[in-house]
Amino acid sequence: xxxxxKHESKPPLPPLKQWLPSVALAWLxxxxxxxxxxxxxxxxxxxxxVIFTYAMGLLMRGALFQPQTGDLLTTVIYTGGFLGNVAAGxxxxxxxxxxxxxxxxxxxxxxxxxKFLVAAGLLNVLAMVDAFEIxxxxxx
Amino acid sequence: xxxxxxxxxEAAILMAAVSSIVMGxxxxxxxxxxxxxxxxxxxxxxxxxxxxxxxxxxxxx
Numbered sequence: 001x002x003x004x005x006k007h008e009s010k011p012p013l014p015p016l017k018q019w020l021p022s023v024a025l026a027w028l029x030x031x032x033x034x035x036x037x038x039x040x041x042x043x044x045x046x047x048x049x050v051i052f053t054y055a056m057g058l059l060m061r062g063a064l065f066q067p068q069t070g071d072l073l074t075t076v077i078y079t080g081g082f083l084g085n086v087a088a089g090x091x092x093x094x095x096x097x098x099x100x101x102x103x104x105x106x107x108x109x110x111x112x113x114x115k116f117l118v119a120a121g122l123l124n125v126l127a128m129v130d131a132f133e134i135x136x137x138x139x140x
Numbered sequence: 141x142x143x144x145x146x147x148x149x150e151a152a153i154l155m156a157a158v159s160s161i162v163m164g165x166x167x168x169x170x171x172x173x174x175x176x177x178x179x180x181x182x183x184x185x186x187x188x189x190x191x192x193x194x195x196x197x198x199x200x201x
Contacts, residue, residue: 059144
């Protein structure tokens with residue numbers, strides 16, 4: 001009708017216990033949220049992709065970020081990079097626990113390695129969002 | 141510990157492949173859509189890699 005705007009209502013957030021275990025597991029173990037929800041095939045592919053990307057970053061001797069504050073650019077790069085690293089879950093925790101600490105030196109291989117380590121975490125964030133949508137019943 | 145040396149092109153294509161797989165799986169609902177979207181993303185990544193590569197090459201002289 002004229003003058004009537006179509007409002008798309010946002011679906012309500014489902015109860016925490018419905019999605020939190022899957023999302024938490026999806027963070028800790030890449031692909032784990034999908035396994036918990038019975039999507040084993042997709043979970044295995046996601047786990048493979050995230051762990052492969054992280055392993056490539058380690059093999060290229062990428063540097064792990066430590067959160068730093070200062071000017072805006074430094075804060076965004078270092079804190080954002082740190083969050084990206086942490087989002088990879090257990091591969092990050094394992095590498096820190098085993099003492100992996102490479103210096104950020106000049107060179108394209110090391111630079112790509114650093115990006116691979118962050119990208120692994122960002123890919124895991126996509127997997128976590130997917131696990132949330134499945135657990136919340138918004139997606140099959 | 142083993143150290144891997146990849147060229148710019150190899151690293152960028154590897155990243156494009158892995159990102160396309162994850163984006164295909166997580167954003168679409170059916171397997172056919174996932175395949176199509178994953179391949180489409182990979183194509184766009186390649187286009188960007190070669191396009192920007194040539195642009196930088198020409199700009200650099």
